Amino acid sequence: MTGPFAHGEDAFLERLRRRFAVPAAPRGGLGIGDDAAVLPGRPRRVVTTDLLVEGQHFRFDLLAPADLAVRALEANLSDIAAMGAQPEAVFLGLAWPRGAAASRRLEPFLAALARACRARRVPLLGGDTVRAPQGATTLALAVTGLPHRGGPVLRSGGRPGDALVVTGALGGSALGLALLEGRVRVSREAGARRLAERAAARYRRPRARLAAAPALAARASALIDLSDGLGLDLPRLARASGCGFEVRADLLPVDPAAARLLPPDEALRLALRGGEDYELLAAVAPGRLAGLLRRLAAVGVPAAAIGRLLPARAGGRLRTGGTVRRWVAAGWDPLRTGRSRGLDAAASRSVLPAGRRRPAAG
Numbered sequence: 001m002t003g004p005f006a007h008g009e010d011a012f013l014e015r016l017r018r019r020f021a022v023p024a025a026p027r028g029g030l031g032i033g034d035d036a037a038v039l040p041g042r043p044r045r046v047v048t049t050d051l052l053v054e055g056q057h058f059r060f061d062l063l064a065p066a067d068l069a070v071r072a073l074e075a076n077l078s079d080i081a082a083m084g085a086q087p088e089a090v091f092l093g094l095a096w097p098r099g100a101a102a103s104r105r106l107e108p109f110l111a112a113l114a115r116a117c118r119a120r121r122v123p124l125l126g127g128d129t130v131r132a133p134q135g136a137t138t139l140a141l142a143v144t145g146l147p148h149r150g151g152p153v154l155r156s157g158g159r160p161g162d163a164l165v166v167t168g169a170l171g172g173s174a175l176g177l178a179l180l181e182g183r184v185r186v187s188r189e190a191g192a193r194r195l196a197e198r199a200a201a202r203y204r205r206p207r208a209r210l211a212a213a214p215a216l217a218a219r220a221s222a223l224i225d226l227s228d229g230l231g232l233d234l235p236r237l238a239r240a241s242g243c244g245f246e247v248r249a250d251l252l253p254v255d256p257a258a259a260r261l262l263p264p265d266e267a268l269r270l271a272l273r274g275g276e277d278y279e280l281l282a283a284v285a286p287g288r289l290a291g292l293l294r295r296l297a298a299v300g301v302p303a304a305a306i307g308r309l310l311p312a313r314a315g316g317r318l319r320t321g322g323t324v325r326r327w328v329a330a331g332w333d334p335l336r337t338g339r340s341r342g343l344d345a346a347a348s349r350s351v352l353p354a355g356r357r358r359p360a361a362g
């Protein structure tokens with residue numbers, strides 16, 4: 001790939017950061033580069049915005065208009081949760097193409113977005129819509145939020161020795177997409193089909209970990225959401241914190257459907273590189289780890305310690321049994337890889353030995 005996006009999203013963000021450099025943190029504010037911007041002043045409001053383009057981020061043959069509404073909202077709420085904040089208000093920018101097929105999709109999309117906003121108790125307070133002449137449906141959501149006590153939590157607060165904690169399980173959404181695209185097949189056996197449906201639902205209707213945000217605001221030293229996959233998002237947190245890191249493969253919470261339906265090495269690869277799980281990854285000082293895990297359990301959020309931050313010179317490592325491998329930053333980068341990713345993407349750059357590509361079970 002050539003052109004302005006040739007080096008991927010992180011390089012492009014770095015360019016933006018340089019071009020729009022603000023005089024260091026004006027009155028407590030924070031510019032480009034975290035899950036959300038932090039506005040100066042009190043209260044310390046956070047703002048995130050997200051762009052979704054048909055053909056690049058979603059396809060209507062795999063995603064109903066109502067699913068698109070939920071995904072778009074939850075992806076933004078996840079960035080708010082990743083600041084240790086609660087959502088305050090939603091703004092919607094919409095370019096909806098002309099034509100009968102596109103018009104039929106608009107009403108179910110809007111109805112589902114209204115339902116999702118009500119369910120999350122976050123009002124839609126404004127925006128802008130245009131009838132696009134042709135081409136891709138495009139939506140841009142912006143969400144503002146207010147930090148919980150102890151927040152906002154940035155990516156940059158981690159220290160060597162901090163434990164790395166991840167909520168939920170990883171790889172389910174990427175498996176769901178692979179199933180919907182027919183890249184993975186399962187048997188007709190009822191148990192396998194149920195697992196496959198659950199994975200597809202993880203892709204179609206992700207759920208941001210808003211319930212975890214208060215506990216993380218109080219105790220985490222650094223925080224990021226896993227939108228592009230642990231492979232990319234963990235190095236982002238570590239780099240912002242000026243740290244290296246080590247993850248133990250045996251501690252990774254692999255999505256149960258991926259663990260059942262795929263060979264172990266493929267399931268692990270999805271857990272490392274599958275994007276769009278919208279789980280949270282936190283760095284936590286060792287003395288606060290037990291308290292954090294207790295509080296997360298109390299609000300019904302599963303969480304696991306998967307490794308720790310190290311001094312920067314250690315780089316990134318994945319420990320599998322007695323073997324330690326260099327971490328290869330790979331995952332879902334919309335500017336570099338388009339929508340291709342997951343099971344067969346970037347196999348040559350895998351942190352794992354190239355394994356079988358067939359599903360083992362189901």
Ligand SMILES: [Mg+2]
Nearest residue numbers: 035079225227
């Ligand atoms: Mg994020």
